[in-house]
Every structure is written in structure tokens, then in C-alpha cells.
Amino acid sequence: MKRILKWTGIVLLLVVAVFVATVFGRQHLQFEAPYPDITASTDSAVIARGSYLVNGPAHCTGCHTDKAHETAFVKGEPVPLHGGMPFVLPVGTIYSRNITNDKTYGVGRLSDQEIARTLRYGVGSDGRAIFDFMPFYMLSDADLQAVISYLRTVPGDPVEVPPHTFNFLGKAVKAFLIKPMGPLDAERPKAVRPDTSVVYGEYLANSVSNCAGCHTERDLMTGDFIGPRFAGWRHMEGIRPGSFFNTPNLTPDPVTGHLHSWDFAQFKARFRAGSTFPDSQMPWANFARFSDDDLKAIWNYLHTLKPVANETGPLKEPAAS
Ligand code: HEC
Ligand code: HEC
Known part of the structure; x- marks a missing residue:
């Protein structure tokens, strides 16, 4: 019995040693991806x-x-x-x-x-x-x-x-x-025309401003989207440790949708006003610079989403005492 224990111990130690050595040996992994044919312009x-x-x-x-x-x-x-x-x-x-x-x-x-x-x-x-x-x-x-x-x-x-x-x-x-997250085989648009269309709003909200990234529940270890897109995310850690936010539901649900009683003028005014909570992760200072048309495009797009009932609670959670 003692001998078995001893050998199990030695094998376990070896496994751990090999694991640690492998981890240290794999700190400089190299990945491949093409170089996009993109050159800076002076225009x-x-x-x-x-x-x-x-x-x-x-x-x-x-x-x-x-x-x-x-x-x-x-x-x-x-x-x-x-x-x-x-x-x-x-x-x-x-x-x-x-x-x-x-x-x-x-x-x-x-x-x-x-x-x-x-x-x-x-x-x-x-x-x-x-x-x-x-x-x-x-x-x-x-x-x-x-x-x-x-x-x-x-x-x-x-x-x-x-x-x-x-x-x-x-x-x-x-x-x-860890691996590179940009899909290798996806087709990127050559150009997307800025206007107030739903197509442009979808592009802004998903590919440029990343509204979906914070307004959707995520798995913190993998980053995967685990809730319905744009339906909000409860209990997201703020910039200062110990502060927590609930990102509101941006889908047009008539009861739990954060924007259901807003009109476009209110939406625009909210963006112009900047940050309410200094430790919120939402980059309000940048978003205050949105053009009226771009905000309208996002507004139009959000109103084409499927309504999802998801009550997310107050924007900022009271600090834990
Ligand atoms: C949410 C925070 C965040 C935003 C928004 C962000 N970055 Fe970054 N960026 C980082 C972090 C963190 C790193 C380091 C990542 C790493 O080394 O793995 C980084 C790395 C980079 C690098 C690599 C630089 C180098 O020396 O190799 C470039 C280039 C870059 N960012 C450009 C941009 C540009 C352009 C934008 C806007 C279009 C942007 N970033 C927006 C956080 C951000
Ligand atoms: C980096 C994370 C992050 C990103 C990106 C983000 N948000 Fe938010 N958003 C939050 C958080 C956290 C709150 C709650 C705290 C607050 O109001 O600042 C919030 C609140 C809001 C509110 C409610 C504000 C109020 O005062 O009632 C609206 C509307 C909103 N976000 C829309 C958007 C839109 C549209 C985009 C994309 C253009 C976006 N968010 C991108 C994190 C984010």
C-alpha cells in the first residue's frame, strides 16, 4: 500500500513538473494571419x-x-x-x-x-x-x-x-x-456608407462601437456571448474593483427594454450628456462625439431587434457594504 502511494506521488509530481515545463515552454506561441492589403492615406x-x-x-x-x-x-x-x-x-x-x-x-x-x-x-x-x-x-x-x-x-x-x-x-x-480572435475566413466589407440606415446602424453597434459586447451577457472566462444579444448583462464589474453595473436591455421589449419610453431626442441627449457614473465602463466621453446621423442609425437598428424580456435592474448596483 505504502509503495503504491509513493509511486502515485512520484507520478503525480512528474505530471505536474511536465505541465509546468510545458506552460513555460509555450509562452511565445506564434500565430499566422495574412497581412491585409491596406496602406495609410494622406487624404x-x-x-x-x-x-x-x-x-x-x-x-x-x-x-x-x-x-x-x-x-x-x-x-x-x-x-x-x-x-x-x-x-x-x-x-x-x-x-x-x-x-x-x-x-x-x-x-x-x-x-x-x-x-x-x-x-x-x-x-x-x-x-x-x-x-x-x-x-x-x-x-x-x-x-x-x-x-x-x-x-x-x-x-x-x-x-x-x-x-x-x-x-x-x-x-x-x-x-x-489564448488564440487570435479575428476570423480568418470572414468576408469584410470594402466600405460601408455612413447614413441613417439599419445596415449602417448594425455595423456601428456590432463592428465599430461594440455595443453588443457590453450589452449582452458574457462568459467571463471565455468571452463567449451566453445571453440574447443586446438584452443586457447583469453584474458587470466597473472600472474600480468592487463597483458593479447592470447594462440595460437595448432590445425594444415594451416592458423591460430600457429605451421603450424614450424617443430619439432623448436618446441623442443622453449621448451628448456624457458619463453619469465615473466608474462605468461605457466610453461615454467618446460616444458624446457621435454624429446625429450615426446615433440615428444605431437607434433605427436597435428598433429592428427581436424584443427580449429581460429585467436587468438599476444601472449601477449599490456598493456592497
Ligand atoms: C477596451 C480597451 C481597448 C480599446 C477600445 C482599444 N484598444 Fe488597442 N489595445 C488594448 C490593449 C489592452 C492592448 C494590448 C493587447 C495585447 O498586447 O495583447 C491593445 C493593443 C493595441 C495595438 C497593438 C500595439 C502594438 O504595439 O503591438 C494596437 C495597434 C491597438 N491596440 C490599436 C487600437 C486602435 C486603433 C483602437 C481603436 C480603433 C483600439 N486599439 C482600441 C486595449 C484597447
Ligand atoms: C464597455 C462597455 C459598454 C459599451 C461598449 C457600451 N455600453 Fe452602454 N452601458 C454600459 C454600462 C456599464 C451602462 C450602465 C452604466 C452607465 O449608464 O454608464 C450602460 C448604459 C447604457 C444606456 C443607459 C444610459 C442611461 O443613462 O439610461 C444606454 C442607452 C446604452 N448604454 C447604450 C449603448 C449603446 C447604443 C452602445 C454602443 C454605441 C453602448 N451602450 C456601448 C456599458 C457599455
């Missing part, structure tokens, strides 16, 4: 579109600044794009990168195609799988070009962002679970 209309997307609907600004500029950002003031915002997750701490055009620390060191591949497929310039913070995988060619064209005009800000830090769970996730 002022293209750059203006990029500036609108980055500082408005695609809300790059809020994540790609640093902690010191968080309050300025919430107030809607301009903030630098030099990165460094820490995202503290169960797997470790991930820092947003410097996306100014700096040649050493920013995207100035990357080719247009490398930036395009990062955003379209989630494969970084060094072949790593990018953490799924930026679901811009279905941006049209024209909008991806506009975003990169604008980034090329952002003067380099030589700020070095610390590397991500991972605990053992994080290292195991990197070794076995």
Missing part, C-alpha cells in the same frame, strides 16, 4: 474619418491613454494615446500599448500592414495572439485604412509601456487557451 477626408472613429465611435482613446488621464477622459477632454492603462484581470495585468506614431515605443515602429493585421485578425507584429480587448475584426477596409491613416498623424510620444505581467494561471492561459 484629408480619410484622416478626418479616422480621427472621428478613433476619438468617437471606435473609442480607442479611453483605453489607449493612462491612469493619470482617466478623469480628463471621462470629462471629455483630449488625452494622449501613449498607452499604459492597466487592465487587472484574474490572469495578470495587461497594459494598453502606445499607439502614437513614435518610432521606438509606438506604432511608428510597425508597418501599416502590421497594424491592420493586429486589428483585423488579433495577431500582433511579433506573431503573438492579441488579448481580445478590441473586437474590430469586421471593420471595413475603408475604415481600417482611415484609422491607420489617422494614427500616422498622431505625433510620437516616447512613452515606454511596461510589459504585461502574468501569474501562473495567466501563463497557462497563454500556453493553451
